[in-house]
Amino acid sequence: MTSIKDKKVITIGIVHEMTGLSERKIRYYEERGLVFPDRTPRGTRKYSFSDIELLMEIANKREEGVQTYEIKQDLNNKKKKEEYRDEMIRGQLNAQFNIRK
């Protein structure tokens, strides 16, 4: 489920280096509920490689003129679809191997 790509270990300066996005933008996309970095005990943000991929997708959408609100909807839909699919798969497995509750 969670791989190295999901480990939140990259500080914002390096995310900036890697994506070319300004730190302002990166923080703003968090404010709008699009990314969710972890924090160190003192409050420094930490991002994962997956977060960086996501940020670049967001940047692309933004260039197409899509607003953060819509991007957020899309992300939520995508997440829901994935959850639904996973649930279906679990259901199938249950039906096969775990007939009685």
Next chain:
Amino acid sequence: MTSIKDKKVITIGIVHEMTGLSERKIRYYEERGLVFPDRTPRGTRKYSFSDIELLMEIANKREEGVQTYEIKQDLNNKKKKEEYRDEMIRGQLNAQFNIRK
């Protein structure tokens, strides 16, 4: 050849968090030629997940009493073996598919 695990994106504080090693030790192992972090333009060290694995191997060796110098020898030998093996493989491929120079 190079994967996400080799991207140097993790600052020393987080390496410390992840490994439990003091920053002093981490820098010292660099001084002894055991790890080679990249640097940001301003000089901040950046480590990869592979570096972190390596650092933990080093820490284990150290606990067994092995000195950094020996550890370095071992690492160099390991590297040489890998290079040798790779060269052999390339050689085989050449023999198969690329008979004339």
Next chain:
DNA sequence: TAGTAATTGTAAGATAATCTAACACAATAT
């Protein structure tokens, strides 16, 4: 079209993180 919301930039001030260099000292090696 006027007015509100969204998106970014920039600045200020505070705090956190990192760097290098140096000194100390115990443990090891020669």
Next chain:
DNA sequence: ATATTGTGTTAGATTATCTTACAATTACTA
């Protein structure tokens, strides 16, 4: 016995990050 190794700690300087606020522009909306 002396030299080397490995770490901790400190000091001072520099860099990085955080939050908050204000400004300006662009994009919706009633």
